[in-house]
Amino acid sequence: MGIKVVPRHGSTFVEKLYLPTIAGGLKVTFSHFFQNLKDTSKIKTLSYPEQQPSDITSRYRGVHRLTKREDNTISCVACFLCATACPAECIFIEAVDREDGVEEKMPSKFSIDLLECVFCGSCVEACPKDAIRMDTGIFSFVKKKREDFVVDIDTLLSYKEFKGDKS
Amino acid sequence: MVTITVDGKELKVKDDVMLIEELLANSISIPHFCYHPALGKDGNCRMCMVEIKGQKRPQIACDTPIKDGMVISTKSDSIQEVKRSILELELINHPVDCSVCDQSGECSLQNYYMDVGLYESRLSTTKVHSRKKVDLGANVVLDQERCVLCTRCVRFTKEITKTRELGILNRTDHSVIATFEDQPLTDPYAMNVVDLCPVGALTSKDFRFNKRVWFLEPEESICNRCAKACSIYVDHHKAKYEADAIFRYRPRFNPKVNGYFICDVGRLSYKIENENRLSVALINNEQNNYDETSKELKSLLAKHKSKILFLISPSLSLEEMLMIKKLEKFYDAQISGYDVNEYDKDFGDDYLKCNDLSTNRRGLNLLNIDENENILKEALSGSEIVVFIGRDDIEILDNYKNIQSQICISSSTPKNPQSYNIYLPVLTHTSKEGSYINIDGYLQFSKAKVLSQNDTKNLIEVASELLDEKVLSCEQIYKDELSKMVDNITFNEIKIQSRKLSSI
Numbered sequence: 001m002g003i004k005v006v007p008r009h010g011s012t013f014v015e016k017l018y019l020p021t022i023a024g025g026l027k028v029t030f031s032h033f034f035q036n037l038k039d040t041s042k043i044k045t046l047s048y049p050e051q052q053p054s055d056i057t058s059r060y061r062g063v064h065r066l067t068k069r070e071d072n073t074i075s076c077v078a079c080f081l082c083a084t085a086c087p088a089e090c091i092f093i094e095a096v097d098r099e100d101g102v103e104e105k106m107p108s109k110f111s112i113d114l115l116e117c118v119f120c121g122s123c124v125e126a127c128p129k130d131a132i133r134m135d136t137g138i139f140s141f142v143k144k145k146r147e148d149f150v151v152d153i154d155t156l157l158s159y160k161e162f163k164g165d166k167s
Numbered sequence: 168m169v170t171i172t173v174d175g176k177e178l179k180v181k182d183d184v185m186l187i188e189e190l191l192a193n194s195i196s197i198p199h200f201c202y203h204p205a206l207g208k209d210g211n212c213r214m215c216m217v218e219i220k221g222q223k224r225p226q227i228a229c230d231t232p233i234k235d236g237m238v239i240s241t242k243s244d245s246i247q248e249v250k251r252s253i254l255e256l257e258l259i260n261h262p263v264d265c266s267v268c269d270q271s272g273e274c275s276l277q278n279y280y281m282d283v284g285l286y287e288s289r290l291s292t293t294k295v296h297s298r299k300k301v302d303l304g305a306n307v308v309l310d311q312e313r314c315v316l317c318t319r320c321v322r323f324t325k326e327i328t329k330t331r332e333l334g335i336l337n338r339t340d341h342s343v344i345a346t347f348e349d350q351p352l353t354d355p356y357a358m359n360v361v362d363l364c365p366v367g368a369l370t371s372k373d374f375r376f377n378k379r380v381w382f383l384e385p386e387e388s389i390c391n392r393c394a395k396a397c398s399i400y401v402d403h404h405k406a407k408y409e410a411d412a413i414f415r416y417r418p419r420f421n422p423k424v425n426g427y428f429i430c431d432v433g434r435l436s437y438k439i440e441n442e443n444r445l446s447v448a449l450i451n452n453e454q455n456n457y458d459e460t461s462k463e464l465k466s467l468l469a470k471h472k473s474k475i476l477f478l479i480s481p482s483l484s485l486e487e488m489l490m491i492k493k494l495e496k497f498y499d500a501q502i503s504g505y506d507v508n509e510y511d512k513d514f515g516d517d518y519l520k521c522n523d524l525s526t527n528r529r530g531l532n533l534l535n536i537d538e539n540e541n542i543l544k545e546a547l548s549g550s551e552i553v554v555f556i557g558r559d560d561i562e563i564l565d566n567y568k569n570i571q572s573q574i575c576i577s578s579s580t581p582k583n584p585q586s587y588n589i590y591l592p593v594l595t596h597t598s599k600e601g602s603y604i605n606i607d608g609y610l611q612f613s614k615a616k617v618l619s620q621n622d623t624k625n626l627i628e629v630a631s632e633l634l635d636e637k638v639l640s641c642e643q644i645y646k647d648e649l650s651k652m653v654d655n656i657t658f659n660e661i662k663i664q665s666r667k668l669s670s671i
Contacts, residue, residue, distance in 0.1 A: 079266035080379045089407050095376040104300060105267040105376055128266050 049140075056137050058163055061121050063138035063151070064112055065159035067131050073100065074157060075131035078107040082123035082132055090116035091123060092150075110153040114141055137162025169235035174242050180233055187215050187228035195241060198250060198279040200257070200317035200365045202229040205427040206326060212317050213253050214279065218246045225249050250283040258284070260295045260340060261366075262312045270367030272380040276315065295340045304351025305431065306358055306372040311343040314368035320344060320360040327428065330354045344368065355520070359428045362417060371415070373435060378404060378414045387419060388615035391482060391596045392433040393514060394523035394606035397425035398665070401437070401597045401615045410444070410620040413437040413597060423609055423665045430520050437597075443578045444619060446592035452585045457592075457622045464589050465633055467552065467572060468498055475500035476550040478543075479536065480557030480577075481509055481525035483626065484601025484613070486644040488527070488534050490630035491556060497634050501546040504531040504538045508560050521606050526596075529604040533652060533670075556626070557593075561586045576629060594625040600641040602649065602661060609665040610653055 014020050036043050046053060056062075067075045078095035094109035123132050136159040143149055169182040173195055180189040185208060190197050200212035208229040216225040220238035225246055240246060258276060265271040297311035321333045321344065332352050336345045346352065361371045383402040390397045398421035405411035416437050418429040448460035455463075468475060475498050479491055495502045506525065515522035531538055547553070547567050554574045555561070559581045564570050572588040575581050578595040593599075597615040604610050624632075631638040639647075645658045656666045 077267045078376070079271075080382075081266070084379070084381065092407075097376065103267060104264070 053139070056139060056162070058135060058137075060137060060139065060162075061119050061134040062136045062162070063114065063141055063159065064117075064123070064132055064134050064156060065136050065161070066110065066153065066156040067133060068157065069102070071102070073102055074106060074153075075129050076107050076110060077103050077105050077129055077131070078110075079105075079128065081126040081128060085122040085126035087120060087122060088116045088118050090114075107153060110156060111150050112156065113150045115146065115149040133161070135161050169233060171233060171235075171237040171239060173239045182233050182235065184233065185229055186217070186231040186233050186237075186239070189233060190217075190228055190239075190241070196282070197228055197241065198254070198275070198283060199229060200275060200315050201319060203319050203363060203427075206319055206322045206363075209318055209322065212257070212315065214250065214257070216246060216249050216253065217241050218243060247283055250279075251286060254279055254284045255286055255289075257315050259290060260312065261315075262294065262299075264313075265367075268310075268313065268367035269370040269375060269380070270313075270364075274367060275365035297341075297343050301345075301349075302351075302372065303346060303369075304357075305353060306435075307352055307360060308370050308372050308375060309344060310368050310370070311345075313366050314344050315366050316342055316344070317365060319363045319365070320369055323360055323363055324354070327359075328354045328356050332357075333360070355430050355432065355516070356428060356518070358431045358434055359418065362428075374415045382406075383414060385417070386597070386615035386617060388597055388613045389526075389603065389605075389611050390416065390429060390433040390436065391526045392430075392436040392524070393521050394525055394528060395424065395519055395521050396526055396603055396605035396609075396611055397421070397429045397433060397519060398611070399429060399433070401617060403597075403617045405618065411618045412444075413440055413617060421665060423667070424605060424607070424611070425519055428519065430518075432514075432520070439579070440595050440597050443580075443592075443595045444598070444617075446578065446580045446623070447621070448592060449580075449584050449587070449590040451588060457624075460589060460591050461624075461629060461632060464574060464576075464591055467574070467589065468554075468633065471552040471572070473499035474549070474551035476546050476553045477502045478506075478553055478555050478558065478560075478563070479504050481506055481528040481531050481538075482596075483527060483530075483557050484599075484603055484641075485527065485530045485534070485649055486601050486641045487557075487626045487630070488530055488536060489644060489648055490627050490634075492534060492536070493634055493636075494630055501550065502536055503543040503546060504528075504536040505540055505543040506538075506558060506560070508558070523606055526605075527603040529606070529608060533604060533668075555587075576626065591629065592623050593629055594619055594623055599625040599627075602641070602645060604668065605665075608668045610656060610661050610668050611665045612658075612661040614662070 069075050078093055080093055083091040083093055090113040092111045093107050095105055096108040098104055098106040121134055124134055168179050171178055171180055178193055187197055187202055197215045199215040201209040202215060210227055210230045213227060215228040217228045218240040219226050271277060299310045299312055301309040303309050324330050324332045332346050333344055335342050337343060358371060360369050382404045384404060385400040385402050388399055388401045390399045398419040400417040400419050401413055402415045402417060403411055403413045416434050418425060418427055420427055448455050448457045450460055450463060477491055477495060477500055481504050509525040510522060511524055512522050514520055550570060552572045553564060553570055556576045559575060559577060561573060573586060575587045575590045576593055578593050581587055581590055584590055597617045598619050600614060600616060602610060602612045628638050642658050654669055660666055
């Protein structure tokens with residue numbers, strides 16, 4: 001892999017004087033300030049939750065889901081690669097023999113503790129079967145009890161793929 | 168000894184063995200499937216190819232005798248290409264179902280693919296399919312598609328167990344491993360083929376899908392199922408929010424005791440260990456706090472001083488036996504190692520199993536602990552309190568009305584806990600260190616220390632508390648007292664390997 005050398009800023013005379021660049025920065029800040037004062041409709045801040053975000057894309061890492069095969073059965077073969085890759089160790093799997101002839105092995109239990117999850121996406125990358133994805137677009141997961149944040153296999157299977165921007 | 172040159176490095180090696188043995192002994196990586204030190208060469212897999220100067224073609228290291236002055240290359244581009252082609256051929260019909268295969272993580276095919284393979288599949292036709300998940304019996308599951316036909320399992324049943332159950336059926340790419348007319352495997356060493364199999368063709372039904380192997384942490388120990396005390400690895404893992412548990416035993420190579428194998432009964436005895444790890448302290452069959460129970464025990468022993476009989480199991484370690492001997496002196500008590508239960512006349516055979524089921528009966532002899540039945544009877548009639556240590560044969564007290572209290576200090580919860588006034592659990596065999604003498608007089612050290620999740624202590628700690636002494640480690644006890652009894656064999660020596668005692 002090649003290494004790109006990035007030049008360090010701050011060595012010219014004007015930059016060393018410090019104040020001109022400060023003024024430059026303040027100019028940007030104040031231009032936004034007055035612009036927003038004149039017209040509040042362009043402010044980027046959302047009044048969440050009354051206002052929902054409209055820029056969630058299909059590659060946004062939301063709550064996980066377990067995918068299904070074409071025959072509508074679970075894709076996961078309980079290989080534990082997601083649980084191995086998980087830096088938060090928040091994936092809990094138990095494996096059993098699969099009897100329907102599609103595969104040899106399947107999970108009897110597959111839970112993700114969303115309170116421990118750091119949403120890094122390592123599980124999705126590790127999966128050799130494309131069985132776990134984070135494309136549900138669910139960015140807000142609110143429950144009243146700690147235990148409710150441990151999402152079980154049926155719930156994970158019930159989530160659907162989120163396509164495109166929310167609008 | 169002769170000198171050979173391997174990849175430009177000179178090595179002094181033995182000249183009466185095959186090349187692969189010395190290469191592996193010198194930590195030179197040589198991919199191989201069919202060669203196994205216990206089964207010898209077969210020369211069918213062709214993976215161990217090396218280049219030898221002066222020879223026209225690459226040679227298999229497993230069937231090449233060593234000659235003085237050989238110049239060998241194991242890493243040159245041309246030999247790597249040879250190995251890659253052979254591996255490609257081995258893998259041509261392999262299902263590559265590593266994600267569901269229990270072998271992945273300890274699979275030779277996976278390792279060699281990463282070492283010398285790394286090719287794209289060139290197969291344009293469909294792969295040959297054969298039977299998957301064939302239950303061979305004796306806890307062995309066969310997957311014919313994953314097999315590389317190295318015949319290690321076939322040679323194991325032919326040469327080691329001499330049962331000749333497994334064989335190869337059919338020809339060419341329809342060749343499969345099978346038993347005659349699907350008759351189940353029955354020999355008591357059958358599960359060794361699971362360890363022997365370099366790929367995922369033979370897997371254990373007992374271990375099936377329980378744990379991925381890369382989570383397991385191996386600890387060195389010795390099996391406590393019978394007096395042979397084979398060397399084993401204890402593979403355990405503590406999953407998050409769960410107790411540390413043992414998932415399997417594997418044989419550990421020990422040329423003096425068990426070679427490369429262990430028996431199936433010993434291999435599956437890890438289940439007893441897992442059960443015992445859950446034992447809790449009981450007073451009059453009611454669950455109690457560990458420290459309170461141990462205090463209660465102390466006061467009871469003090470009350471009946473000089474009317475105490477310690478009935479010890481011949482499976483305790485030498486260090487533990489020494490501590491009990493100290494207790495004997497401290498409480499002016501009697502001690503007996505007479506035990507008929509740890510003996511099964513139908514268990515033994517002429518290989519690795521023996522009728523004596525205790526781990527350390529020879530330790531009793533070494534420490535002069537009495538094993539005589541008549542002396543035990545005499546001691547029983549003069550005692551008020553009997554402490555069963557590591558054993559649970561309460562029926563021995565049946566005709567003795569003079570016994571007021573029965574105490575059990577053992578890793579396993581008694582079969583009839585209501586018969587004991589106090590039950591104090593101690594750490595199980597794989598959770599404690601200790602030295603043992605096996606039936607052939609080998610002094611061995613068991614190192615496994617699988618963590619216990621509750622406050623259970625080991626027997627040495629319990630005894631030290633009863634003696635009001637500082638708790639000593641096994642190493643200290645060994646150095647202070649044992650070493651002079653066992654031909655001055657040092658602690659570090661038995662930590663590394665089993666040592667034969669001349670005095671026994």
